[in-house]
Amino acid sequence: MSETDCSILGIHSSPFKNGNTAYLLQHSLEEATKMKGVSAESVAIAGLSIADCRHCNWCMRGQTSDTLCSIEDDASPILKKIRDCDLLVLASPVYFSRLSGTMACLIDRTRCFTFGKEGHLALKDKVGIALAVGWCRNTGMETTLASLYGAFLVHEMWTLSCHPAGALYGVGAVAGQRNEDLSYKENKLGVKEDREALRNARLLIRKAVQTARVIKSSSAPLP
Ligand SMILES: Cc1cc2nc3c(=O)[nH]c(=O)nc-3n(C[C@H](O)[C@H](O)[C@H](O)COP(=O)(O)O)c2cc1C
Secondary structure, rough: OOOOOEEEEEEEEEOOOOOHHHHHHHHHHHHHOOOOOEEEEEEOOOOOOOOOOOOOOHHHHHOOOOOOOOOOHHHHHHHHHHHHHOOOEEEEEOEEOOOOHHHHHHHHHHHOOOOOOOOOOOOOOOEEEEEEEEEOOOOOHHHHHHHHHHHHHHHHOEEOOEEEOOOOOOOEEOOOOEEEOOOOOOOHHHHHHHHHHHHHHHHHHHHHHHHHHHHHHOOOOOO
16 A cells, blocks of 8 residues: 555635634544545635636636646645545535635636546546534534535535434534523634534544545446
8 A cells, every 4th residue: 555545635714724614624634644544634715815716618728737727826726736635625614504605716616627628527536525614503504514515516526424423414513502501602612512523523534535545446437
């Protein structure tokens, strides 16, 4: 086995570099790197300059392996990292029951991999899992996860559920932990107290690494 046989790219879109979403992602990546041969990199995208996809279709005509998109901005190196990883972990805070705007912008820019001249279906058969952190448990967690999973499906990536963990669309965690009287705790990093979500994140990423390895080592062409 080569030294690294599964490279993970984790991307989170919270404006808080040490906030709940960053914590959940880090927790997940740390679990994965306990497995031999796994490398992981984490990128925080909030505050970066990531323009909207202009739908100019330049990627269909002019794309090269070095220039993936007509727009050169902070998304450019991230798009290359996405192309080159084996396992992509997208982590977003829940904003109005869906993924954050920054994450949506970055995902839109990955269109250069659906129709790109060089990178046509470049993400096909990579594995993708989603993490989401909301303030409450039932205020948009699953719709956020589904909006992230939709991106994986468009790219013909493999998405996973983990039934024993109850993580069917990925892992949703709660940041707004409450006291017995329903008042909120002072702790702004409540995700640390969501033990179930942290466990689910560990289970799901382990399964994702195993799946990425099976897919990579498959000698049969995948449909
Ligand atoms: C614009 C905005 C919209 C939000 N919408 C929701 C929501 O629909 N449901 C929810 O549970 N939390 C919502 N929240 C709260 C965040 O999801 C929550 O605070 C989460 O912990 C943020 O993660 P972070 O600490 O990594 O930034 C919203 C926060 C913001 C700023």
